[in-house]
Amino acid sequence: MKPFIYLDNNATTPLDPRVLEAMLPYFREKFGNAASRNHRKGWEAEKAVDLAREQVAAMLNAGAKEIIWTSGATESNNIAIKGVAEMYKDKGRHIITQATEHKAVIDPCQYLEQHGFRITVLTPDRKGRINLDELASAIAEDTILVSIMFANNEIGTIQPISEIGGLCKGKGVLFHTDATQAFGKVPIDVEAMGIDLLSCSGHKIYGPKGVGALCVRRKKPRVRCAPVLHGGGHERGMRSGTLNVPGIVGLGWASEIARREMADDAVRIARLRDRLWQGLSERNEEIFRNGCADNVLANTLNVSFAYVEGESLMMGFENIAVSSGSACTSASLEPSYVLRALGVGDELAHSSIRFSLGRFNTAEEIEQTIGQVSATVQRLREMSPLFELAREGLGLKQTQAFSR
Amino acid sequence: MAYSDKVLDHFNHPRNIGVLDKNDPNVGTGVVGAPECGDVMKLQIKVDADNRIVDAKFKTFGCGSAIASSSLATEWIKGKTVDQALEIRNTDIVRELALPPVKIHCSVLAEDAIRAAIQDIKEKQTASAEAATGSLSES
Numbered sequence: 001m002k003p004f005i006y007l008d009n010n011a012t013t014p015l016d017p018r019v020l021e022a023m024l025p026y027f028r029e030k031f032g033n034a035a036s037r038n039h040r041k042g043w044e045a046e047k048a049v050d051l052a053r054e055q056v057a058a059m060l061n062a063g064a065k066e067i068i069w070t071s072g073a074t075e076s077n078n079i080a081i082k083g084v085a086e087m088y089k090d091k092g093r094h095i096i097t098q099a100t101e102h103k104a105v106i107d108p109c110q111y112l113e114q115h116g117f118r119i120t121v122l123t124p125d126r127k128g129r130i131n132l133d134e135l136a137s138a139i140a141e142d143t144i145l146v147s148i149m150f151a152n153n154e155i156g157t158i159q160p161i162s163e164i165g166g167l168c169k170g171k172g173v174l175f176h177t178d179a180t181q182a183f184g185k186v187p188i189d190v191e192a193m194g195i196d197l198l199s200c201s202g203h204k205i206y207g208p209k210g211v212g213a214l215c216v217r218r219k220k221p222r223v224r225c226a227p228v229l230h231g232g233g234h235e236r237g238m239r240s241g242t243l244n245v246p247g248i249v250g251l252g253w254a255s256e257i258a259r260r261e262m263a264d265d266a267v268r269i270a271r272l273r274d275r276l277w278q279g280l281s282e283r284n285e286e287i288f289r290n291g292c293a294d295n296v297l298a299n300t301l302n303v304s305f306a307y308v309e310g311e312s313l314m315m316g317f318e319n320i321a322v323s324s325g326s327a328c329t330s331a332s333l334e335p336s337y338v339l340r341a342l343g344v345g346d347e348l349a350h351s352s353i354r355f356s357l358g359r360f361n362t363a364e365e366i367e368q369t370i371g372q373v374s375a376t377v378q379r380l381r382e383m384s385p386l387f388e389l390a391r392e393g394l395g396l397k398q399t400q401a402f403s404r
Numbered sequence: 405m406a407y408s409d410k411v412l413d414h415f416n417h418p419r420n421i422g423v424l425d426k427n428d429p430n431v432g433t434g435v436v437g438a439p440e441c442g443d444v445m446k447l448q449i450k451v452d453a454d455n456r457i458v459d460a461k462f463k464t465f466g467c468g469s470a471i472a473s474s475s476l477a478t479e480w481i482k483g484k485t486v487d488q489a490l491e492i493r494n495t496d497i498v499r500e501l502a503l504p505p506v507k508i509h510c511s512v513l514a515e516d517a518i519r520a521a522i523q524d525i526k527e528k529q530t531a532s533a534e535a536a537t538g539s540l541s542e543s
Binding site for chain 1: 415446
């Protein structure tokens with residue numbers, strides 16, 4: 001049995017053992033409710049939650065009081081978008097977002113569109129970056145919110161966040177960014193970047209699932225969000241519900257570890273990612289890198305392997321975990337809407353594989369991956385009628401290049 | 405969603421991959437699907453004088469279930485007459501490979517590929533029969 005290689009870290013990451021250690025006491029003896037103000041179990045839990053708030057805030061150069069705990073980035077995005085819409089609807093009913101956002105941003109926007117809001121969806125360029133002039137001209141009198149992700153989950157493209165933040169500040173419009181993929185991977189400074197609301201999640205940074213945060217700025221301006229869940233008024237009234245103390249402790253320590261190790265991790269992981277791309281390009285003709293090669297997360301590589309379909313590729317190297325933009329991997333019959341928004345044709349979108357590396361990957365695993373993926377591509381191309389057609393249209397020299 | 409053992413077996417050991425000479429008068433070729441939809445199947449059959457399928461080959465661009473469906477199709481039609489082959493239904497393929505609902509279109513495509521290949525051989529036979537009568541009447 002070949003060892004299992006996990007290259008799907010943008011989907012979720014394994015829990016860092018150090019994070020698990022920090023969490024365990026809060027499942028056992030430190031079981032208190034952080035809202036219990038009158039006994040030591042409550043104080044213990046509250047102290048842990050306060051430390052975690054500091055730890056997450058430190059990653060963002062935010063204040064601890066600006067961190068709202070949620071169940072994950074989907075909830076954070078919902079509170080940010082629907083909460084701001086509800087709170088500021090008398091000021092305006094226009095929201096701007098862009099086409100390659102996660103569904104947790106697109107769907108709340110579509111929901112608001114059905115409830116009397118106007119939504120502008122910007123189209124990114126071929127690399128996945130939005131055009132700042134288009135954003136500037138899309139901002140209208142009644143615009144209340146711009147929601148643009150920090151980095152994309154499928155292609156890793158990083159948006160020009162500081163520029164977007166500056167633009168929004170200049171126009172007096174709130175700026176929300178879904179930083180699920182960027183948090184813990186690149187430096188984030190909500191103050192310097194002009195971010196008013198930021199969503200993040202625990203399980204993308206070697207923390208637990210089921211916990212996330214929304215950073216809601218308290219100054220320049222003081223942002224207010226109507227709650228999505230109504231209840232006991234926890235989290236400054238923005239998110240009611242007893243706090244998930246072990247999860248919050250986990251997110252806090254995952255942030256703390258990321259803050260200390262992020263710079264070294266990024267260098268090491270980028271080297272592995274570049275080696276993966278180099279190795280795949282040397283061994284396979286007609287493969288294409290989707291997205292951006294410069295403004296991109298260190299861990300993400302999205303590649304289309306012409307003439308072979310993504311799901312069959314993944315089946316061919318079943319001990320390697322990756323994702324595909326192929327329709328066959330989803331319930332719908334459409335290939336990745338992110339790649340389509342970039343102008344990647346449907347045929348190449350069906351042929352795409354996302355490799356997302358992480359803290360625990362090794363150079364040996366990357367070499368294994370290059371070998372196994374290339375062997376599978378070759379095998380499937382031999383049985384691909386599209387490859388046969390393409391080869392018939394090519395000269396002898398190129399045909400030999402393929403069969404080496 | 406895990407794949408059935410039979411899908412995995414056909415995917416890992418596909419039967420009858422290859423190409424027959426499409427200009428051979430006894431070879432019928434069917435190509436169905438579209439690259440934009442993520443599935444293209446090419447299925448070829450070779451028939452003898454009794455219209456019995458003596459050889460079948462395929463090439464498929466598509467997911468594992470599409471590859472398995474076409475592999476199974478070639479296996480099943482070999483040795484059958486074209487009329488017997490036309491009796492194969494996509495539901496037979498679904499049952500044999502235990503395909504889940506989202507993969508039923510793969511079996512439909514395989515049935516279509518069989519029909520397209522048979523259609524092609526029938527057209528070739530009609531054309532050559534017409535050519536034969538044409539040359540007779542001229543002489």
